[in-house]
């Protein structure tokens with residue numbers, strides 16, 4: 001059992017500790033399902049105010065749900081559809097303060113109000129996206145975006 005107790009006073013320290021824990025969890029393990037499953041659990045346990053945390057994988061040019069924590073979710077998302085599909089199509093982070101104002105947002109859980117989606121890219125190829133949903137409007141800040149980009153960088157070597 002891993003017992004990571006990450007309780008930092010500020011977000012910079014929180015993400016620093018989260019990145020270190022993730023590095024440790026995936027070290028030496030090449031299996032992408034194992035690594036994304038543990039990453040979803042670690043993020044879920046560490047970051048407050050989330051109602052979904054997990055991955056959509058690039059399976060032949062379509063996003064297919066991967067390991068996650070939260071309520072059962074939509075299984076397949078086409079590139080260009082919804083917030084995840086926008087991240088997949090553009091390879092750009094999508095930080096949405098109010099998902100109800102995002103044209104085409106796919107509501108997997110009616111409780112979601114804001115969302116952060118970070119592409120995980122290796123050698124220019126999309127491997128997956130990290131998707132975080134929150135019931136709080138504008139839950140995700142610049143610091144969350146920077147912190148999650150670091151997590152995506154770690155995972156790009158572990159998928």
Ligand code: SME
Nearest residue numbers: 073082083084105106108
């Ligand atoms: N809201 C996402 C769909 C995935 S769920 O949030 C888990 C979207 O619009 O792509």
